[in-house]
Amino acid sequence: MNKLISADLPRVLKSRMLLIVLILTVAMAVGSVLSAFVESNQSETVFLTSSCNLILFTGMMLPVFTGGLSAMIIAGEFSSGIIRNKFVMGHSRKNILCAWTLIYSFTTLITFIVYVAAFFITLGVTGVDLSSFDGCVIATNLLLVFCFWLKFQMFSLLMICIYPDAKTAVIIYLLNNCTMVPIILASMSDTQSTAMKVLSRFFIHGYTAAEGFSLAYEYDKPWLTAVCAIGLGVVYWLLARYYFEKKDLK
Amino acid sequence: MxxxxxxxxxxxxxxxxxxxxxxxxxxxxxxxxxxxxxxxxxxxxxxxxxxxxxxxxxxxxxxxxxxxxxxxxxxxxxxxxxxxxxxxxxxxxxxxxxxxxxxxxxxxxxxxxxxxxxxxxxxxxxxxxxxxxxxxxxxxxxxxxxxxxxxxxxxxxxxxxxxxxxxxxxxxxxxxxxxxxxxxxxxxxxxxxxxxxxxxxxxxxxxxxxxxxxxxxxxxxxDACRKSLRVNVTDTAALSGVLDDMGMEYTITDDNNAEIYARPNISELVFALKDKGCQLVSCSEREETLEGFFISLVGGEKHE
CATH class of the missing domain: 3.40.50.300 (P-loop containing nucleotide triphosphate hydrolases)
Incomplete structure (x- = not known):
């Protein structure tokens, strides 16, 4: 697997698509803060609340880009036939999938760090007083968001293992958007339902929408939500492995 | 091997x-x-x-x-x-x-x-x-x-x-x-x-x-594709003796047919066979190409 990672990681890190994703990430983080700044009408409290809401919201959109990145690059391996070389050289399907998982989890981490850094740097540039933030709550929520990003990356791997085509990135985008809105609406309209609460722990949209919908809000049992999200990610990965092991490749 | x-x-x-x-x-x-x-x-x-x-x-x-x-x-x-x-x-x-x-x-x-x-x-x-x-x-x-x-x-x-x-x-x-x-x-x-x-x-x-x-x-x-003379005779044993005398390479394919992998003088062959009481019924030159051989193996009529 080390050989696969050492061959693919530099290629992915140098890819134009990753650069585009990072630029989009920075743009969305900076854009979220700046739009909140404009709308706050110089009220620091409103500004902080709005930017924390917006950054969480855009944070839910961004996994589509990181997931799309892996879908596009892996689809490229299938369409160019590069994946054939990996098989011929004796790399097992399990190792190939594990290498993809590690590489694209790493790119997800990079994108996440860039996103968070861009958010806080922009906040700092606006001169806002960040001392009012509860650092522990923010860090917990950020880690939770990252768990959701990873879970989405596993979903993306599953989709590309089922349907290895560049169009899969579009399918991932559509599925994300199609599920996000109903879950947010269901969570907002039925916050008392136990079933909805359980379901929300698997989808950050519902989890955050049901309560504060802010990066600065202290949510109920975040560790349980993280476990649920990662658990679902593991299920996606196992399904991806099942499909990939069974798949006849051309 | x-x-x-x-x-x-x-x-x-x-x-x-x-x-x-x-x-x-x-x-x-x-x-x-x-x-x-x-x-x-x-x-x-x-x-x-x-x-x-x-x-x-x-x-x-x-x-x-x-x-x-x-x-x-x-x-x-x-x-x-x-x-x-x-x-x-x-x-x-x-x-x-x-x-x-x-x-x-x-x-x-x-x-x-x-x-x-x-x-x-x-x-x-x-x-x-x-x-x-x-x-x-x-x-x-x-x-x-x-x-x-x-x-x-x-x-x-x-x-x-x-x-x-x-x-x-x-x-x-x-x-x-x-x-x-x-x-x-x-x-x-x-x-x-x-x-x-x-x-x-x-x-x-x-x-x-x-x-x-x-x-x-x-x-x-x-060997399968090489040029040969396919002959049809009434007695392949006689043909075999004649071809051995002529020093030619051949294959007897059935009771009446043989492949000769050389170019014998047909008149000499006919006379030699006649002396042994055998008749040459027909002969034709054959050269199988790789394509011909392939078609004979898989059957050309099925080709899509």
């Missing part, structure tokens, strides 16, 4: 279609094995199975003596290179970058072998030219170079000359011959371009309907 690749009754069943139905083949070490069959006969399916891209639904195969259900099959595969259908290349990279990627995949400690490989396939002067700007022949040769990374012992080439211009065909042919002769690499070439295969192959496997209908060496094929 030592074999690098053997398959035993390999089957591949897709939902409603049987691509391979008990295919058995044996590729001797050091051979150029021509895998001949019409489109859809199952050539590419078998290559995909050997390369691990697809799983057989029945039968087994072994590469360098390691069976397909042995975990060590991946190690055996690492001694093998393949170009399946089209070369697997990154179009945005140069030839050298593509080879470097391949070296990293193989876990090679350095890139020392790359200039030699590029020279071997005639691509050493491509510099910073990206693969997307290469001609089809150049891509094919680069595909072969990639398949050769790591000093492979077995090369599987699926239709390597498809779509190439005459110059490209010559280049690829010469490269294949050089690899086989100079580096003693065993090469399996699937193709339906028989004339081209005839210039390369030392062994043949004729495939039809997902199974091998005949496996033979180039010498055996040459």
């Amino acid at each position: 030592e074999y690098v690749l053997r398959t035993d009754s390999v089957c591949k069943q897709y939902k409603n279609f049987k691509a391979l139905s008990g295919l058995s083949m044996n590729v001797p070490k050091g051979a150029i094995y021509g895998f001949v069959g019409r489109n859809g006969a199952g050539k590419t399916t078998l290559i995909r199975i050997i390369c691990g891209l697809q799983m057989p639904t029945g039968g087994s195969f072994e590469i360098f003596g390691v069976k397909n259900d042995d975990p060590d099959i991946t190690k055996s595969r690492s001694r093998m290179g393949a170009v399946v259908e089209s070369p697997s290349l990154f179009p945005e990279m140069t030839a050298e970058e593509n080879l470097k990627y391949q070296y990293r995949l193989l876990g090679m400690p350095d890139y020392k072998g790359i200039p030699e490989l590029l020279e071997l396939v005639g691509l050493k002067n491509t510099g910073k030219k990206k693969v997307k700007d290469f001609s089809l022949g150049m891509r094919q040769r680069l595909g072969i170079a990639i398949a050769l990374c790591g000093d492979q012992d077995l090369l599987m080439l699926d239709e390597p000359i498809n779509g190439l211009d005459p110059q490209g065909i010559i280049e690829v042919r010469e490269l294949i011959l050089r690899l086989n002769r100079e580096k003693n690499i065993t090469i399996v070439i699937s193709s339906h371009i028989l004339d081209e295969l005839a210039k390369l192959a030392t062994h043949y496997g004729f495939i039809d309907g997902g199974r091998i209908v005949r496996e033979m060496s180039a010498e055996e094929l040459e």
Whole structure:
């Protein structure tokens, strides 16, 4: 697997698509803060609340880009036939999938760090007083968001293992958007339902929408939500492995 | 004989279609094995199975003596290179970058072998030219170079000359011959371009309907295809005596027919036979081409 990672990681890190994703990430983080700044009408409290809401919201959109990145690059391996070389050289399907998982989890981490850094740097540039933030709550929520990003990356791997085509990135985008809105609406309209609460722990949209919908809000049992999200990610990965092991490749 | 690749009754069943139905083949070490069959006969399916891209639904195969259900099959595969259908290349990279990627995949400690490989396939002067700007022949040769990374012992080439211009065909042919002769690499070439295969192959496997209908060496094929005089006589024992006296090579095919692999003087033959009380009923000259032989094996009427 080390050989696969050492061959693919530099290629992915140098890819134009990753650069585009990072630029989009920075743009969305900076854009979220700046739009909140404009709308706050110089009220620091409103500004902080709005930017924390917006950054969480855009944070839910961004996994589509990181997931799309892996879908596009892996689809490229299938369409160019590069994946054939990996098989011929004796790399097992399990190792190939594990290498993809590690590489694209790493790119997800990079994108996440860039996103968070861009958010806080922009906040700092606006001169806002960040001392009012509860650092522990923010860090917990950020880690939770990252768990959701990873879970989405596993979903993306599953989709590309089922349907290895560049169009899969579009399918991932559509599925994300199609599920996000109903879950947010269901969570907002039925916050008392136990079933909805359980379901929300698997989808950050519902989890955050049901309560504060802010990066600065202290949510109920975040560790349980993280476990649920990662658990679902593991299920996606196992399904991806099942499909990939069974798949006849051309 | 030592074999690098053997398959035993390999089957591949897709939902409603049987691509391979008990295919058995044996590729001797050091051979150029021509895998001949019409489109859809199952050539590419078998290559995909050997390369691990697809799983057989029945039968087994072994590469360098390691069976397909042995975990060590991946190690055996690492001694093998393949170009399946089209070369697997990154179009945005140069030839050298593509080879470097391949070296990293193989876990090679350095890139020392790359200039030699590029020279071997005639691509050493491509510099910073990206693969997307290469001609089809150049891509094919680069595909072969990639398949050769790591000093492979077995090369599987699926239709390597498809779509190439005459110059490209010559280049690829010469490269294949050089690899086989100079580096003693065993090469399996699937193709339906028989004339081209005839210039390369030392062994043949004729495939039809997902199974091998005949496996033979180039010498055996040459014998089967060589020019002969087919004669029909009333007594083949008499004919045999006459031909022995004339010092000619022949084969008695049945009670009344024989193939003579020479050009006897017909008048002399007729008189000699008459002396032994045998009549020459008919004779015709026969020269089987590889195409003719293939058609006689698989039946031309089924061709789509």
